[in-house]
Amino acid sequence: MALCSAAVAANLSGDVSGPELLSEVAARSQIRESQLLKYSAVRIYEVKNSAGRVQGRSKVLVRYDWPNPKEFKILEEEGSHAIENMVFHPLMQHEERASTGEERENSAIVPANYDVQLTGEEELDGRRCYVLTARPRRQDKDLFEGTIWVDAEDLAVVQIEGQPAKNPSFWVRNVHFVRSYRKIGGYWLPRQDTSVSDVRLFGRRTLTIQYEDYALGEEAKR
DSSP states (O other): OOOOOHHHHHTSOTTOOHHHHHHHHHHHHHHHHHHOOEEEEEEEEEEEETTSOEEEEEEEEEEEETTSOOEEEEEEEEEOHHHIIIIIHHHHHHHHHHTSHHHHHHHSSSTTTEEEEEEEEEEETTEEEEEEEEEESSOOTTOEEEEEEEETTTOOEEEEEEEESSOSBTTEEEEEEEEEEEEETTEEEEEEEEEEEEETTTEEEEEEEEEEEEEEGGGOOO
16 A cells, blocks of 8 residues: 655644654553443454465454453354464464553553654545554564554554564564454444465465454443
8 A cells, every 4th residue: 555645744744743643642542442441342263375265264252341351252163273273272362461461561552662753644444544654662573563554533543554573483474464443433443454474384374353243331242
């Protein structure tokens, strides 16, 4: 996706820098998180090989009820047990650990974790967005290097594209990902993750996580 022209970038307020914008984004995100204390969603995890064949698929109910960690309940699984055990289950376990405490802070999109530069504006899904280039302040598999799109009205992250600051494991390399968000009830929540990586011994694989059926507050599913 191309960035905006220099002429559009020149129309941005000269009073706002990338770090200042990211600070405001982080502050507003913290407010929204403090208000959304309970929710649930259904996720579809899927891995395809280089030929486009589905090798593993899991349907999962995710529940969050602050201050407890996220809970994952597997509803359906099909395909390779190796993918379930080596990809899907570790992803869930890592997110459960990272949903509270220090690990959550270490992976957050905040000035303490990223050095950013405001490069311009772009329209995304019909909404005006600021475009930031982001570099991690440390080599950490929970951080990334790439591009952040920020909704100009809500100052919320609507898309991220890039690669991990550090390979997630010896077996995985050359990872490129795109994560998109959508607005539901005043909150910007994940819509879809797509990551393409080269897996040693197995070749190129595409992991997709689709987020569906959100229920917020007391409507959250048990």
